[in-house]
Amino acid sequence: MKALLQRVRKGSVSVEGELIAEIETGLVVLIGVGPEDSEEHARKLAYKIAHLRIFEDLDGKMNLSLLDVRGEVLVIPQFTLFANTSKGHRPSFTNAGPPALAEPLAEYFAECLRGLEITTKEGIFGARMLVEIHNDGPVTISLEV
Numbered sequence: 001m002k003a004l005l006q007r008v009r010k011g012s013v014s015v016e017g018e019l020i021a022e023i024e025t026g027l028v029v030l031i032g033v034g035p036e037d038s039e040e041h042a043r044k045l046a047y048k049i050a051h052l053r054i055f056e057d058l059d060g061k062m063n064l065s066l067l068d069v070r071g072e073v074l075v076i077p078q079f080t081l082f083a084n085t086s087k088g089h090r091p092s093f094t095n096a097g098p099p100a101l102a103e104p105l106a107e108y109f110a111e112c113l114r115g116l117e118i119t120t121k122e123g124i125f126g127a128r129m130l131v132e133i134h135n136d137g138p139v140t141i142s143l144e145v
Contacts, residue, residue, distance in 0.1 A: 001041045001109070002032040002081040007054055007139035011074045013123040014130045021121035026071030028133050031109055032081030033102035034095065042105050044145045046112035049073075054139055062139075072119040076131055077106045099126065 005027050012022035029049065055064040055071065066073070079102065083091035096102065103125045113120040123129045 001034065001037045001045050001105070001145055003045055003049065003143045004030040004078070004081060005049060005052075005054070005139075005141045005143065006030075006133050007136045008074075009134045009136045010132075011134065012132045013074060013076060013121075014132075015124055015127045020124060020129075021074060023072035023074045023119070023121055025069060025136075026073055026119075027066060028074045028076060028131065030076050030078040030081060031106050032078050033097040033105045034082060035097045035101065037097055037101070037105055039105065039108055041145050042109040043112050045143065046109055046116065048143060048145070050113065050116045050118055052141070052143075054141060066118060067116065072121070073110075073113050074121050074123070074131075075106065075110045075113070076123040076129065077102065077125045 008028050010024050011028040013020050050067050051065050053065050054062050055069045057063040079096040082096035084095055085091050110120050110122050
């Protein structure tokens, strides 16, 4: 699994002009599922994200986790994280997991975050989404398990 984390002051996702979900302080997590990924990968990634110290303490140092700041998460399924751009000018997405695998694992990942008592909201798998991200810092971190 691959995740691109953006620390945000707020984030939201809309589909066809309708607001689906929004969060305040926390993370927008763009999540990609590969063909070999499993529930174990989802659990490990959720745990890592929950405990990653990327929020500022009173001294302005990135020393606090999502759990410490009681931040929220907006999970956005994003197969394009598996883009292969090694040939030509059009990305190939054959390295992404098939929807039958990716959709339930993305949902399981969100459930793992909820299991860690993190308020977690989601975009809609396979929908054309408009994601609004107010990146704080900016802080953007790439993770892979």
